[in-house]
Amino acid sequence: MSVDSVFVHKMWNDNELSKMVKGGVPFPMLSDGGGKVGTMYGVYDDESGVETRGRFIIDPDGKVQGYEVLTPPVGRNVSETFRQVQAFQLVRESKGTQATPSGWKPGKMTLKPSPDLVGKVWEVWKTDMAFD
Amino acid sequence: MPKDFQPGCAKPVEDSQSGKTQDAAAQAVQEKPLSSAREVSMIKVGKKAPNFTAPAYFQGKFVTVELNEYLGKWVLLCFYPGDFTFV
Incomplete structure (x- = not known):
């Protein structure tokens, strides 16, 4: 979503993005002229009249589970976004009985918060697991 | 004469920095008027995402x-x- 019109979205897709991604952009490119939606989400910058690089993860109940907002010159990390979605999906499927420690990726161990685990995380989870 | 500018990763818009060449009265007007000092609040995680309706371009159609x-x-x-902002 940006403040550009749908006509400009079409030109960008047809003339550039479709040359990067076969078949063009596979999801709707939304137009937010005037920044009304961006204002609701806190990412519209009044002074420049555009939106910053905000990314929101919304769950099946319509709740915001996380977001990240960057200034214009730095692009996002899509893999990290997918990792976060996978983590939120796991937590949701476990009905909140599992939590994903720092550096978690699919296949890595999760933690099951309980009275017995208080003060004992150091026994089962090591700091190098945050970095591999 | 129109001047060249270097495009950055934000959509090019009027630069408020160019107020330097204006006289003091014009500059004072340019300083954020209270009316535009709208409070921008960030939404909260764990809460409902605000609903919206927006026009979109999607695979050859406007929807x-x-x-x-x-x-x-x-x-x-x-x-x-x-669109076209490089990154």
Whole structure:
């Protein structure tokens, strides 16, 4: 979503993005002229009249589970976004009985918060697991 | 004469820095008027995402998208400064 019109979205897709991604952009490119939606989400910058690089993860109940907002010159990390979605999906499927420690990726161990685990995380989870 | 400018990763818009060449009265007007000092608050995680309806371009067609139509699915909502902004 940006403040550009749908006509400009079409030109960008047809003339550039479709040359990067076969078949063009596979999801709707939304137009937010005037920044009304961006204002609701806190990412519209009044002074420049555009939106910053905000990314929101919304769950099946319509709740915001996380977001990240960057200034214009730095692009996002899509893999990290997918990792976060996978983590939120796991937590949701476990009905909140599992939590994903720092550096978690699919296949890595999760933690099951309980009275017995208080003060004992150091026994089962090591700091190098945050970095591999 | 129009002057060249270097495009950055934000959509090019009027630069408020160029007020330097204006006289003091014009500059004072340019300083944020109270009326535009709208409070911008960030939304909260764990709370409902505000619903909206917006026009969109989607695979050759112009369509209307409403966030609530995606209830039951995971949604990634991404904002960016403008089409053709490089990154």
